[in-house]
Amino acid sequence: MSIQENNQLLRFTTAGSVDDGKSTLIGRLLYDSKSIFEDQIEAVKTSSEKKGFDYVDLSLLTDGLKSEREQGITIDVAYRYFATPKRKFIIADTPGHTQYTRNMVTGASTANLAIILVDARKGLLEQTYRHSFIASLLKIPHVVVCVNKMDLVDYSEEVYNKIVADYEAFSSKLDIKDVQFVPISALKGDNVVERSENMPWYEGSTLLYHLEHVHIASDFNHIDCRFPVQMVIRPHTLGFQDFRGYAGRIDGGIFKPGDEVKVLPSGFSSKIKSIELNGEPISEAYAPMSVTMTLEDEIDISRGDMIVRPNNQPAVEQDLEVMVCWMNQKSLQTRTKLIIKHTTKECQAMVKDIQYKVDVNTLHRIEDISEIGMNDIARVSIRTAQPVFIDPYRKNRMTGSVILIDPNTNETVGAGMII
Structure with missing residues (x-):
C-alpha cells in the first residue's frame, strides 16, 4: 500500500450555524454522487410531499433522529460514508450551537478538512468565527468556506466577494494554512457536484471536485518516527x-x-x-x-x-501544558485527579493549574479562574504519574493529543492538545 493509495480516504467535518443548510448540503453530496439507495430516495420524496414541499428535502437524508427533526436541528455527531471513483469519504456532521462545542471537537479531531458554511444573506456570524477558531485549534489542515444559499441573493458576485474578503481578514489571525471558497446553493445543487450555470463569474472548482483532489498525503507527519x-x-x-x-x-x-x-x-x-x-x-x-x-x-x-528512531525522539515529560476542551457537566477544578490516555498509554494525572480560558467568540483570554465548565476551552497544566512520550500537537496530531477520563465513572471528560 503506497502513500498514494492511503490518500484515498478523506475525513471531513461540516460546521455552521443553525439553519444554514448543512444537512441539505450533505444530502446533496450523497444524492448527486449517487450514494443513496432507491428506497431511501423514495422515502425522502414521500416525506417532502407530506410536508407540502414542491422540492425534495435532502436534509431528511442526514437528520436521522426523530427528536432532532421535530426541532429542526441536528444534535449529536453523525458519521456518514460515501464514495466516488476517486476517493472514499467519512463525514462528521457536527452541530452548530455553542452548547455543543464538545461535539464539534469530537467530530473534527480526526478530520483532514473542515467545511464551514456561511449563509450568503447573513454573512459571517459569531458561530463562523467560533468554528474557524476550533478548526484552527485542532490544526485541521484544509478549510473550505461554502457560501451557501446563493440562489437567495440572485447569485450575486458582490455578495460572495464581500464574504470572502471578510473571512480572509479574520482568518489571517488564525493558524489555518489552506482556505478555499466555493459559492453554492445546496438546495438547487449549484457548484456542489455539478458546475453552476447561474454563476459564470466563478471560475474555481465545484465542492466535490475539490474534496476529491485536495492533497492530503502530507497531512500526516512522515518525518518523526x-x-x-x-x-x-x-x-x-x-x-x-x-x-x-x-x-x-x-x-x-x-x-x-x-x-x-x-x-x-x-x-x-x-x-x-x-x-x-x-x-x-x-x-x-x-x-x-x-x-x-x-x-x-x-x-x-x-x-x-x-x-x-535513536536520533529523533519525542519529549519524555510528566508536566504537560494542554489546551483542553472540557466535556463533562461537572466542572474541572485545580487538583482534580484524572486518568490521562495518550496514544496507547494510560496513567493517573492531576490538574496543577488552570491558566486561562478562551472566549471562543472573541478569542480573548479570561484569566484568574479556578474552574472550567462544560464546552469551555482552556489552557491547563497537568502532572502525570508516569512519563509520557509527547510531541507538540502542531507537529503531530496523534502524539500531541490526550483524552482525560474520570477515574470514578470511567467517562471521557475532556480532550486535549499538547502545547
Whole structure:
C-alpha cells in the first residue's frame, strides 16, 4: 500500500450555524454522487410531499433522529460514508450551537478538512468565527468556506466577494494554512457536484471536485518516527514459539525492515526485523497504518511503550501544558485527579493549574479562574504519574493529543492538545 493509495480516504467535518443548510448540503453530496439507495430516495420524496414541499428535502437524508427533526436541528455527531471513483469519504456532521462545542471537537479531531458554511444573506456570524477558531485549534489542515444559499441573493458576485474578503481578514489571525471558497446553493445543487450555470463569474472548482483532489498525503507527519505499542503478540502455537511481534498504529514517520530503533522508556536499541500488514510482509510502513513489527533482539516491551528512531525522539515529560476542551457537566477544578490516555498509554494525572480560558467568540483570554465548565476551552497544566512520550500537537496530531477520563465513572471528560 503506497502513500498514494492511503490518500484515498478523506475525513471531513461540516460546521455552521443553525439553519444554514448543512444537512441539505450533505444530502446533496450523497444524492448527486449517487450514494443513496432507491428506497431511501423514495422515502425522502414521500416525506417532502407530506410536508407540502414542491422540492425534495435532502436534509431528511442526514437528520436521522426523530427528536432532532421535530426541532429542526441536528444534535449529536453523525458519521456518514460515501464514495466516488476517486476517493472514499467519512463525514462528521457536527452541530452548530455553542452548547455543543464538545461535539464539534469530537467530530473534527480526526478530520483532514473542515467545511464551514456561511449563509450568503447573513454573512459571517459569531458561530463562523467560533468554528474557524476550533478548526484552527485542532490544526485541521484544509478549510473550505461554502457560501451557501446563493440562489437567495440572485447569485450575486458582490455578495460572495464581500464574504470572502471578510473571512480572509479574520482568518489571517488564525493558524489555518489552506482556505478555499466555493459559492453554492445546496438546495438547487449549484457548484456542489455539478458546475453552476447561474454563476459564470466563478471560475474555481465545484465542492466535490475539490474534496476529491485536495492533497492530503502530507497531512500526516512522515518525518518523526513514532510507533506506540498497543499489544505484544506471542502466539503459543507449534512453530511460533519464538515469535514476538508488536502491534499498533504508526503515529508518525516511515519505518522499514533494517532500520535502527530505540524503545521508550527503557532506552534499549535494536533493528526492525520485519513489518507485517494483515499477515503479509511489507517493505515500509507509515502513518496511519496499523501493523505488526518484529525486532532482531529480545527486549522487554509492553503496551504503552513507544518505538522511535535513536536520533529523533519525542519529549519524555510528566508536566504537560494542554489546551483542553472540557466535556463533562461537572466542572474541572485545580487538583482534580484524572486518568490521562495518550496514544496507547494510560496513567493517573492531576490538574496543577488552570491558566486561562478562551472566549471562543472573541478569542480573548479570561484569566484568574479556578474552574472550567462544560464546552469551555482552556489552557491547563497537568502532572502525570508516569512519563509520557509527547510531541507538540502542531507537529503531530496523534502524539500531541490526550483524552482525560474520570477515574470514578470511567467517562471521557475532556480532550486535549499538547502545547
